[in-house]
Amino acid sequence: MPISLLRSAGYCLLLVCGVSLGSCGGSKDAFTQSGGASYYADKFNGRKTASGTTYRPNQLTAAHNTLPFGTVVKVTNPRNKRSVKVTVTDRGPHAKGRIIDLSRKAARKIDIVEAGVAPVQLKVVRAAAKR
Missing domain, CATH: 1.20.5 (Single alpha-helices involved in coiled-coils or other helix-helix interfaces)
Structure with a gap:
């Protein structure tokens, strides 16, 4: 040749x-998901999360059933286009149709506190650090 x-x-x-x-x-960071979001009740303030951290309502954190702890997710409320970036620190939600539980601060930023449960769109913006 x-x-x-x-x-x-x-x-x-x-x-x-x-x-x-x-x-x-x-492509592994391109995870997206749509569904319902809720937020932690006040009674969880100060409790340990599944990752071992302490839940604080004034931090931008969330619970997701499958994403690794430390993953940063952009959560968008499609009704008002507001979004917030949160770090996955816990497991949940444990209610049908819900895909994420937000801290109270995160829920306020996208204006879902009054609704209690609202549709959202998730997008991973930073994968958890490899250990």
């Missing part, structure tokens, strides 16, 4: 691999 043909084949292979890898880059 001539050298120029081998070189061309090699460039094509690199191009295909580069495009494939480039399109996959960050």
Whole structure:
């Protein structure tokens, strides 16, 4: 096989691999989800979360059933387009149709406190650090 043909084949292979890898880059961070959000009741203030941290209503934290602790999620209220970034520190919610429990501060930022439960959209913006 001539050298120029081998070189061309090699460039094509690199191009295909580069495009494939480039399109996959960050895909694990592209997790999105839609569903109901609620927020922690006041009685949980000061209690330990599943991650071992203490729940504080004035922090921007959340509970999610599957996302790793430390994951940062952007939560958007589609009704008013407000969003907030929260860190997953707990497990839950444990009610059908709900996908996330927010701290009171986070719930206030997207204006769902009065509703109690509201539709939201989630997007992972930073995956949890590998340990």
